[in-house]
Amino acid sequence: MNEVLTVKNVTKSFQHKTAVNNVSFSINKGEVTAILGPNGAGKTTTISMILGLLKPTTGEIRLFNRLPYEKQVREKLGTMLQEVSVMGGLKVREILALIRSYYPDPLPMEDLIRLTGLTEQDLKTRAEKLSGGQKRRLSFALALAGNPELIIFDEPTVGMDxxxxxxFWETVRQLAYQGKTIIFSTHYLQEADEAAGRILLFKDGAIVADGTPEQIKASINKSSISFITDPETSLEKLYQYNEIDRIYRKNNRVYAETANTDRVLEFIFQEKIGARDIQIERGRLEEAFEQLTSETKGAI
Ligand SMILES: Nc1ncnc2c1ncn2[C@@H]1O[C@H](COP(=O)(O)OP(=O)(O)OP(=O)(O)O)[C@@H](O)[C@H]1O
Ligand SMILES: [Mg+2]
Known part of the structure; x- marks a missing residue:
């Protein structure tokens, strides 16, 4: 069986809010998937349902062809949540030993330490005395303690130096190389671009894009030409030029999106609008993200 996770027509409604709206996707063994989307898009709610911490209002979730809370699933699952909470009163090494003992096939302690970069000093420290970043490292180690096949991280690198x-990413790459299935959410698009083979882009509780970073970047299939010009300069001609799909100002620069940069450059010179410091950018994940998540909502 190649399919590790199946999410089928899943909706989660809270009293006044539909946080996840009829979402379906499946993930195969060995895939590294990034879940992206603006604040409130439904990422954590989706992850919580996959982990069995929240129950879908409707729809089905299967991990390894079982329900999320079944013991056989828990043994193969490692997770690091958005909110880190650690057990107080115990030293880091003791916590790791305890959690390892719950699993049938835990990762050797030395591997755990090596993979997560916990220091000798960290191991001797009581968990509640760790700094925010050190707590994250501990929670990373706890996620890996059971030598899981599927690892799910919700915004893992927030607060890490x-x-x-x-x-962290070096270790994720090693885990991926070993064939582990990895799902993570992040607001750092570069992390998704570099680490993930697949991106699920969420918006308003739905998936608005699903593909490799390259596919998602190519889906906008546009470049932008940006330049500086005097604020008084009229951009009317550019607005009317049919090779330009969108034009906007950001941080003092004018951006013109187009599929044909050569023609647009020619036009800019021809119209003598005094463009300075001209730059051409190929589609970046940021741009795809902005475009795919900025379209105005339909009436509900
Ligand atoms: N327990 C809850 N009760 C009511 N509404 C909730 C609850 N949990 C989440 N929501 C709402 O569901 C929506 C999705 O929240 P969620 O935490 O899944 O977003 P997110 O994509 O993880 O955002 P962020 O990037 O900020 O972490 C939000 O509008 C949030 O207010
Ligand atoms: Mg979240």
């Missing part, structure tokens, strides 16, 4: 972040 540059070194910790690098170490």
């Amino acid at each position: 540059i070194t910790a972040r690098k170490k």
